[in-house]
Amino acid sequence: MKDGRFYLSTVGKAIGWARANALSFFSAGSCGCWAELFETMGCRYDLERFGCLPEEDPRQADLLIVSGAITYKSAAHIRKAYNEMLDPKYVIAVGACANCGGLFAPESSYSVVPGIDRIVPVDVYVPGCPPRPEAIMNGIIALQEKIRGHERAVEKN
Numbered sequence: 335m336k337d338g339r340f341y342l343s344t345v346g347k348a349i350g351w352a353r354a355n356a357l358s359f360f361s362a363g364s365c366g367c368w369a370e371l372f373e374t375m376g377c378r379y380d381l382e383r384f385g386c387l388p389e390e391d392p393r394q395a396d397l398l399i400v401s402g403a404i405t406y407k408s409a410a411h412i413r414k415a416y417n418e419m420l421d422p423k424y425v426i427a428v429g430a431c432a433n434c435g436g437l438f439a440p441e442s443s444y445s446v447v448p449g450i451d452r453i454v455p456v457d458v459y460v461p462g463c464p465p466r467p468e469a470i471m472n473g474i475i476a477l478q479e480k481i482r483g484h485e486r487a488v489e490k491n
Contacts, residue, residue, distance in 0.1 A: 359387070360388075362411075364404075365402035367463075378467075384478070385478075396421075396424065397423070398419060402432060403438045403446050404432060405446055425457055427449075427451070427456045429464055458476050
């Protein structure tokens with residue numbers, strides 16, 4: 335206690351708790367995944383109960399949610415928005431198109447980025463085409479646990 339370790343660990347946990355429960359997100363997306371993300375914000379699922387509030391300006395956000403197919407033309411804008419975000423910053427990739435190109439993979443289309451992780455570092459991937467709102471909420475919970483420093487329980491086969 336005298337050397338400050340007790341206080342630092344307690345302050346660190348409090349800061350982690352505050353960061354995890356007060357995420358302001360900026361969304362970049364298109365297609366059906368974008369519609370599912372905004373359905374998650376509606377009254378039935380209510381993302382705000384998890385502490386996630388939408389922001390219109392990336393300079394006020396600490397979470398970037400990328401959903402849908404990302405073209406090479408829009409990739410520069412997403413990278414710019416990511417660079418303008420507050421530190422620490424987090425990224426969630428929602429849907430198959432954002433994760434790996436999905437239906438518009440490089441074999442099918444020349445203009446779609448095969449995964450947003452080639453543009454910005456991704457913290458949590460949410461699978462699905464389009465993913466259900468429950469999956470998006472599960473991705474946000476996984477990010478909150480990652481921020482707090484907890485690891486999720488994984489079943490061993």
